[in-house]
Amino acid sequence: MITATQKPIDEIKETISPYKRVLVLGCASCVAECAAGGEKETGILASTLRMAAKMEGKEVTIREKTLDRQCVKDFVVQMDDIIDEYDAVLSLGCGAGVQAVAEIFPELPIIPALNTEFLGETRDQGFWVESCVGCGDCMLYYFGGICPLARCSKQLLNGPCGGSKDGRCEVDPEVPCAWQLIIERLERFNAMDRLEKIFPPKDWSKKQGQGPRKIIREDQQR
């Protein structure tokens, strides 16, 4: 999932301050799972902003709505009928959601309420961790299901570096050494031979190179 955290309330208030009619727009997908921009968080943020406006004596209309997905056009167009009632949208979508809504409603300012963080997993209640960098060429097979690009601080494909201690990364003792985990898992599967070869430099053109990446599948087009 794509994880995100809410921006500081003062920054949000500042960015929406020029507008009188604001739609606070949640997203029920990834950002709901990470408790940053789902229906619940959208309601709380809208109430907070209404209360703040009232205390400051400002005449503003702040309403809320949550889409199933802000990053999918079919869901965003559901707002066609109501969008004229607003001069701005405060989006609790990820960076992709904000831009998808802006693409469909080009006349309207779409303001982000979240900081998009990373591709990650929910490890525990209230605990999310990065596990994928979206490199476009998955190597998890070779590394026993542990990605060194996402989880090693130096992104070493031929690790480990010389700094791990007690199985922890030198950079942060809270972080498990990805290479320790890789070696433990490959040993468990009796697959240490996968590390016998030296991995060549990564082809980063699959991650970055020709502007924003695209996936085009004709079999899915109609």
Added chain:
Amino acid sequence: MSELKSGSNLEKVLKAGHFAFTGECGPPKGANVEHLREKLSHLKGKVDAVNITDNQTAVVRMSSWAACAILIQEGLEPNFQMVCRDRNRLAIQSDILGAYALGVRNMLCLSGDHQTFGNHPQAKNVYDIDSMQLISLVKKMRDEQKFMNDEEIDVAPKLFIGAASNPFAEPFEFRVYRLAMKIDSGADFIQTQCIYNMQRFRGFMKRAVDMGLHERCYILAGITPMKSVGMAQYMAKAVPGMDVPESLIKRLRGAGKGKVAEEGIKFAVEQIQELKEMEGVAGVHLMAIEWEHRVPEIAERAGMLPRPKV
């Protein structure tokens, strides 16, 4: 190892079967060339080559290749250190060519300390390639006269390729295999992390010798003399991948006020003498951090002088 790969002094010393002795010098935090020259003056004639660090501990300093060039002017031989943290594959290859053009013949390939330890922790690290891939790249540039992308190089850099090894970091069992992988990638010589736990180093070397690694590459053992009890405690606690036994800290403390530095040097000299006899060890890399002026004394007491002329 029949013909010379780079013709560097270090390569010739090792190839002739001498016990090599390398030093280290950090470039200044500024363009203070005089200070650099002063530090280097203590090393001249006392070591076979001098490692020039590359923004070590992720602190900005004069570029390694530029300091190498100054060192060559002073009549010393540099071992150009390069980390993967600060450059992508384009910059790495162009800096290798530039350093070689300035007379550099030895190069140590490193991943580099993480930027969070340094003085620009907000920096974006690069790690386009890792140290293993850097070793392979320098070998390819030298032996195949090709860039990473297979294009021909017009006058290829002929470098004596070094790599680092830490016998003390986890996972311990994997360390000797990682050393083997660095040799497979093309390392001609290895300089190890600072050794304080001699017992564990002996165990590591025994495994390396059993695997025949010492016959495929020259292994130089890393030594850093302790200047104070505080330094020993700091290294034990705060420096990643360092193994400082409690017995050494006790020994330094027992030396008494004003005598700790002497005890640190004494320990380093004893280590060098033992390493000279240890199977598979081809030399010592002395990292006397901001203590260059003590190197002649250590070299003398450890019986490393005079250095061989080859």
